[in-house]
Amino acid sequence: LPVSWADSILNKVSSLQYHKKWLSWVVLIVVTTISVAYWDDVEFESDLQKLGYMPEKFEEYRQEINEISDLGSNTAFIAVADTSAFRALEKMPKIDSAINVKQNEGQILSYVSFSQIIPEKSKRDKRLKLWNSFWEKRDRTEFLNRFQKSAESYGFSEMAFEDFAKLVKLDSLSFNEDDFQVLPDFIGNGALTIKDGNDVALLSVINTTDSAKTKMLQDLSKVENAIILDRGYITYELIKLLRKDFSSLVNISLLAVFIIMLLSYGRIELAIISFIPIALSWLWVLGIMSLF
Numbered sequence: 001l002p003v004s005w006a007d008s009i010l011n012k013v014s015s016l017q018y019h020k021k022w023l024s025w026v027v028l029i030v031v032t033t034i035s036v037a038y039w040d041d042v043e044f045e046s047d048l049q050k051l052g053y054m055p056e057k058f059e060e061y062r063q064e065i066n067e068i069s070d071l072g073s074n075t076a077f078i079a080v081a082d083t084s085a086f087r088a089l090e091k092m093p094k095i096d097s098a099i100n101v102k103q104n105e106g107q108i109l110s111y112v113s114f115s116q117i118i119p120e121k122s123k124r125d126k127r128l129k130l131w132n133s134f135w136e137k138r139d140r141t142e143f144l145n146r147f148q149k150s151a152e153s154y155g156f157s158e159m160a161f162e163d164f165a166k167l168v169k170l171d172s173l174s175f176n177e178d179d180f181q182v183l184p185d186f187i188g189n190g191a192l193t194i195k196d197g198n199d200v201a202l203l204s205v206i207n208t209t210d211s212a213k214t215k216m217l218q219d220l221s222k223v224e225n226a227i228i229l230d231r232g233y234i235t236y237e238l239i240k241l242l243r244k245d246f247s248s249l250v251n252i253s254l255l256a257v258f259i260i261m262l263l264s265y266g267r268i269e270l271a272i273i274s275f276i277p278i279a280l281s282w283l284w285v286l287g288i289m290s291l292f
Helices: 005-015 022-041 056-068 085-089 092-104 121-136 140-153 162-169 182-185 210-220 231-265 268-292
Strands: 072-084 107-115 193-196 199-209 226-228
Touching: 022 182, 022 268, 072 092, 072 210, 085 182, 085 199, 092 107, 092 199, 092 210, 121 182, 162 268, 199 210
Parallel strands: none
Antiparallel strands: 072 199, 072 226, 107 199, 193 199
16 A cells, blocks of 8 residues: 555654764753643633633724623623522621622622612611601691692692692501511522522622723622622632642652552552653643743
């Protein structure tokens, strides 16, 4: 059979006696020395926002669009969970405070929190006290009478502002845990609340930029009771765990390969001789990768 040009080249390359060439030994020693010095510098790129490639011109266009709109915003969710919405709500002040800090630093474009609709008990009591202090120096009945006469002069019926009158007369709040049980259904399950059996999670919806998202979620994850609900962040944490255990996985794999060779050859000398090129090539791969 005719020998192809590829086979011819491979035959010539394989016939060379590299161990007799001094240049081969120089390359071997240099590459090995560099690999020993830098092999431990190899690491995964855990920021998924940096893995994609975009030409510089497209990147400029994207920045221009982001400056005039929120199309470049990235949404993330932070949850607080407990056996009831009443209890979960009491855990939200620390998270809201951390979110406000990040917004002041420019890492968050905007956010919506469940506590913005119904604040925790201490804030409700403070606002109720302010409401009552406002009416201490004013007569509610006189105000409502004047308001009703003015409304009737514009053609409104006597019952048109009945609910408003009840609100003005309100001087106390009777919220309890039973009232909070209906909140997920009232506000919308999945919008700002998630109800799963006996557990309820209250959500904060955050709009941020791609560049700030990873660092921002890392910082917010350290806040007590905060649960990050974001696919990119969860993947980032998985990559961190993989990077942390990667060296152990490699060592276990190399040990398994050596044991298989030992069992196959039956002699430790042959197993070591066969294992040296595998270990050396893996060292070279890591060393060369660290340089790039």
